[in-house]
Amino acid sequence: DQQVKQNSPSLSVQEGRISILNCDYTNSMFDYFLWYKKYPAEGPTFLISISSIKDKNEDGRFTVFLNKSAKHLSLHIVPSQPGDSAVYFCAARTSGSGNTGKLIFGQGTTLQVKP
Amino acid sequence: DAGVTQSPTHLIKTRGQHVTLRCSPISGHKSVSWYQQVLGQGPQFIFQYYEKEERGRGNFPDRFSARQFPNYSSELNVNALLLGDSALYLCASGQGPFSYEQYFGPGTRLTVT
Numbered sequence: 139d140q141q142v143k144q145n146s147p148s149l150s151v152q153e154g155r156i157s158i159l160n161c162d163y164t165n166s167m168f169d170y171f172l173w174y175k176k177y178p179a180e181g182p183t184f185l186i187s188i189s190s191i192k193d194k195n196e197d198g199r200f201t202v203f204l205n206k207s208a209k210h211l212s213l214h215i216v217p218s219q220p221g222d223s224a225v226y227f228c229a230a231r232t233s234g235s236g237n238t239g240k241l242i243f244g245q246g247t248t249l250q251v252k253p
Numbered sequence: 254d255a256g257v258t259q260s261p262t263h264l265i266k267t268r269g270q271h272v273t274l275r276c277s278p279i280s281g282h283k284s285v286s287w288y289q290q291v292l293g294q295g296p297q298f299i300f301q302y303y304e305k306e307e308r309g310r311g312n313f314p315d316r317f318s319a320r321q322f323p324n325y326s327s328e329l330n331v332n333a334l335l336l337g338d339s340a341l342y343l344c345a346s347g348q349g350p351f352s353y354e355q356y357f358g359p360g361t362r363l364t365v366t
Contacts (some may be wrong), residue, residue: 142295170353181257181343181357182296227295231353238309239286239345239352243295 141165142230144244153253157215161228161244168230173213176225218251257346257358265364266334274329274361278346285327288343296343303350339365
């Protein structure tokens with residue numbers, strides 16, 4: 139039961155162009171969505187989050203868009219830089235009683251930014 | 254400020270053995286969560302502890318247990334190790350019990366042979 143899905147295992151873009159990473163979810167009870175970046179031999183690094191009551195959140199080069207009707211979110215990186223090359227994970231948290239900090243992760247998308 | 258620290262970095266164990274992994278959260282953070290990441294997959298939630306109490310448990314067998322100490326550090330214990338337990342074990346800290354923004358440590362790579 140994969141509640142959070144990242145259907146693209148990999149993405150390759152040219153430096154300076156836009157990177158768009160996609161994520162789909164099935165659980166309408168998710169109240170927060172997050173993106174993490176992971177380099178080899180390191181733990182995931184928090185990038186940006188969005189509340190389910192918003193449709194856009196921006197932080198520097200990173201923007202996350204949420205389309206609740208489609209149960210879809212995307213992370214835009216503009217402009218992409220070679221240092222952005224990493225595995226990107228989409229994650230979500232469930233709202234409701236008994237809420238915890240439990241995050242449900244997608245499988246990850248490997249982004250390669252070519253110089 | 255130091256981030257989340259985990260020890261050891263790497264560990265090799267034999268099937269049937271027991272292992273203890275350790276985590277220290279970011280200073281001021283009281284919540285610690287444990288995740289298991291198998292190669293090619295996203296992290297999977299194992300436990301969350303807040304103020305020394307278990308707040309959530311993922312779909313893992315009873316061989317997995319954890320605890321949190323008064324200084325908010327935490328241990329993850331796995332008994333009767335199986336080959337399938339080989340994974341990267343990640344610890345994440347958050348400020349409160351419902352913190353959605355969590356900060357991960359570098360992980361402990363466990364190999365079971």
